[in-house]
Amino acid sequence: MKENSKRSRYWSRFTTVIAIVAMAVVLLPIFLNDTSWPIEARDYLAHSGTEESGAINLVSAIYLGYRVFDTFGETIVLLVAVLGTMGMLSRVESLVDTSLEEEHTIGSVSGFSLTNEKRRSHALRTHLLEVVTGKIGPIVLLFGFYVMLYGHVSPGGGFQGGVIIASGIVFLALGNPQEGSSGISNPELLVRLESAAFLTLILVFFSGLLIGNGFFGNPLAHTQIPVGYIVILNAVIGMKVGTSLGFMCIAMMGGGS
Amino acid sequence: MIILLLALIIMLAIYTLTSKDLLHGVIAMSAVSLICALLFTILQAPDVAITEAAVGAGVSTVIFVWALRHSKRRDDEGE
Numbered sequence: 001m002k003e004n005s006k007r008s009r010y011w012s013r014f015t016t017v018i019a020i021v022a023m024a025v026v027l028l029p030i031f032l033n034d035t036s037w038p039i040e041a042r043d044y045l046a047h048s049g050t051e052e053s054g055a056i057n058l059v060s061a062i063y064l065g066y067r068v069f070d071t072f073g074e075t076i077v078l079l080v081a082v083l084g085t086m087g088m089l090s091r092v093e094s095l096v097d098t099s100l101e102e103e104h105t106i107g108s109v110s111g112f113s114l115t116n117e118k119r120r121s122h123a124l125r126t127h128l129l130e131v132v133t134g135k136i137g138p139i140v141l142l143f144g145f146y147v148m149l150y151g152h153v154s155p156g157g158g159f160q161g162g163v164i165i166a167s168g169i170v171f172l173a174l175g176n177p178q179e180g181s182s183g184i185s186n187p188e189l190l191v192r193l194e195s196a197a198f199l200t201l202i203l204v205f206f207s208g209l210l211i212g213n214g215f216f217g218n219p220l221a222h223t224q225i226p227v228g229y230i231v232i233l234n235a236v237i238g239m240k241v242g243t244s245l246g247f248m249c250i251a252m253m254g255g256g257s
Numbered sequence: 258m259i260i261l262l263l264a265l266i267i268m269l270a271i272y273t274l275t276s277k278d279l280l281h282g283v284i285a286m287s288a289v290s291l292i293c294a295l296l297f298t299i300l301q302a303p304d305v306a307i308t309e310a311a312v313g314a315g316v317s318t319v320i321f322v323w324a325l326r327h328s329k330r331r332d333d334e335g336e
Binding site for chain 1: 303304306307308311312315316319320323
């Protein structure tokens with residue numbers, strides 16, 4: 001028995017060493033090569049990126065203008081991830097409920113949960129949590145909208161602002177334990193908002209076709225306000241990310257069903 | 258400064274792997290994300306820093322703690 005455990009410990013150390021060596025083999029050529037960085041795209045963006053897209057923050061000009069196809073892919077990845085999580089969650093909940101019957105779970109690791117979650121004990125759910133999250137939730141939500149809507153001027157954008165909005169929604173859900181006291185953490189409303197945001201996103205992507213700029217084309221490219229396209233995309237992506245992540249977190253804490 | 262932060266990241270990562278209590282590991286991992294966000298700020302990439310702070314230190318920690326809460330404590334070596 002002892003020999004066995006000793007051997008398994010040596011084996012685990014051996015596999016660790018092999019993993020580090022494999023990582024070195026993959027990564028060292030990247031660190032050691034002395035090929036110069038491509039400067040053409042960088043110079044072009046630094047020279048005419050701001051005038052062409054109208055965005056002061058060149059990062060958002062790139063991922064919502066020059067490389068918007070990648071952003072579309074990211075949005076779809078997020079959609080699929082949330083769908084998969086919800087599908088797994090509906091099965092996990094039933095497994096969890098049966099295992100809770102066997103054993104007392106008082107003193108389990110965390111205090112956050114919504115009131116209608118099936119748990120033995122809400123011992124760690126204190127009033128401190130409710131008071132703090134209820135008060136701080138609207139402020140976090142406002143900051144999320146700021147990060148989302150000013151993505152073309154300051155750091156941030158749709159994805160970052162969306163995640164902060166999701167935190168704000170979860171805070172509001174935790175801070176208002178009575179059902180329906182805060183409308184924005186209602187799961188049905190969140191699902192509707194998410195679907196509407198995704199539909200709007202696809203419509204905005206198609207809107208370039210009407211002007212003749214093609215799919216993903218900026219319909220405002222030759223007007224006075226080319227930055228409008230980026231603002232609209234930031235807002236729509238932020239709504240989508242915020243509502244889908246908020247819905248996922250609320251469902252995980254037992255608010256869904 | 259950067260070397261100090263990178264060393265701290267490696268130390269926290271090793272602690273994450275070796276800690277007995279999984280909750281301590283999750284908190285250490287969220288601290289790794291936070292230091293990464295600080296590093297991105299120092300390297301003048303504020304967009305990436307915001308993403309790292311919001312996703313790495315925020316949402317993923319919540320999801321890990323949720324998964325932990327639905328697991329049981331068990332010690333194999335005590336038997």
